[in-house]
Amino acid sequence: MVHNYTEEAVRRALPDVLQEYRLAHPDTCDCQRCREDILALSLNQLPPHYVASNEGTIFTKVSFDQIGGKAQVIAAITNAIKTVSAHPRH
Template sequence: MIINYPEVAVRELIDEVLENYKKKNPDICDCERCRNDIMALALNNLPVKYIVTEKGHIYTKAIFDQIGGKAQVIAALTAAIQKVHKFPRH
């Protein structure tokens, strides 16, 4: 199967980043629609890095090593959350 590393990283981190954001901004919506918008926005701002895996599961730590660390994923997610918070699409 083919996977995109940043996508796995975004799925892995969205809950954590969203929870932190909610502590200061309890009014943000975290429904499925908004979460998908956040993930799409974040992924559009991250480099694409496809790999082929035969095992079907991958180690999270290896992913962050491959894409240069957690920090840029968290930054992309935070920017996306702020955008969706300001301009929710529903």
């Protein structure tokens, strides 16, 4: 089975980044549709990092380093949140 570490990293980081963003911008929507748009937009900004594995991916901090660092992931998610909240499709 092929996994995309980038997707795993974004899926894990997204709820925290969105929650943090909503503290400063309470009007930001977090419905399922907006979350999926944010996920897709974030992934379009980040390089994929595929790994083949027979078992479930063991995800550690190392994975963030493999895809350019956690800061880059958070920046991509934040950009995506801004774009989606400016033009929500829900």
